[in-house]
Amino acid sequence: MRRLFVAGNWKMNLLGASAKQLAEGGAAAVPADESAIDALVCPPYPYLRAVGGAVDGSGVQLGAQDVYHEPEGAFTGEVSADMLVDVGCGWVILGHSERRHVIGETDELINKKVAAALKAGLKVMLCVGELLSDREANQTEAVVDAQLAGSLEGVSDADMAQVAVAYEPVWAIGTGVTASKEQAESAHAHVRNWLAGRYNSEVAEATRILYGGSVKPDNAAELMSQPNIDGVLVGGASLKTDLFVPIIEAARQVATS
Ligand code: PEP
Numbered sequence: 253m254r255r256l257f258v259a260g261n262w263k264m265n266l267l268g269a270s271a272k273q274l275a276e277g278g279a280a281a282v283p284a285d286e287s288a289i290d291a292l293v294c295p296p297y298p299y300l301r302a303v304g305g306a307v308d309g310s311g312v313q314l315g316a317q318d319v320y321h322e323p324e325g326a327f328t329g330e331v332s333a334d335m336l337v338d339v340g341c342g343w344v345i346l347g348h349s350e351r352r353h354v355i356g357e358t359d360e361l362i363n364k365k366v367a368a369a370l371k372a373g374l375k376v377m378l379c380v381g382e383l384l385s386d387r388e389a390n391q392t393e394a395v396v397d398a399q400l401a402g403s404l405e406g407v408s409d410a411d412m413a414q415v416a417v418a419y420e421p422v423w424a425i426g427t428g429v430t431a432s433k434e435q436a437e438s439a440h441a442h443v444r445n446w447l448a449g450r451y452n453s454e455v456a457e458a459t460r461i462l463y464g465g466s467v468k469p470d471n472a473a474e475l476m477s478q479p480n481i482d483g484v485l486v487g488g489a490s491l492k493t494d495l496f497v498p499i500i501e502a503a504r505q506v507a508t509s
Contacts (some may be wrong), residue, residue: 257483259292260490268391271299277493279310286311288507304340315343321364333372359402360508440480469498
């Protein structure tokens, strides 16, 4: 049984005080003994410690938005996987569309980061998703397949227990346009099928596949009710307690209904 997962990607937003306040709001909504769902927040690097302190003792986990693949050395501005573990991160988002399309990360680089994160003991939220032009050209599945294959090169069956996949159509991220439940479910079923082919049916059944792209309180439950949608990765709506907490509550309601 896959446990529903609600993750917040704060991107490059907030400052120390607002980050702490938002974390406290999330922590209040998810007790340490939360039995129905998993919750995660991924603040910017400078606020990892403070946010980690604010969610400590709650059911909210801490993650980072990226990592560098080298373990240490002359890589100005970069942050290693061991550093993330050292400040209390359990998770790292990798391959987010903004890293792919704004910063220019390739599947090859993302794959190195996945390997480094897993080696350090971090769990990986691997993002994949097509551009609008890909969808219009009927290339959604081909693009997602290539991203999965490239990013998961060398990742073993056993490693996959530490990986969740986030399907995030780029045209739905930050646009207010959400994929329909049919579009999302179809892509998720495709990802699960890909996992079954690349790994096996056990890995495919156990891997959580989250949807991301303009998730809001009013569409979260419908999305998470789909058989292959195991949670949501939330950007904009994770920046406001009065939006993020209802999404957590929607997950709990779906999980317990
Ligand atoms: C994201 O950044 O992963 C995301 C899904 O953003 P938004 O919810 O704002 O579309």
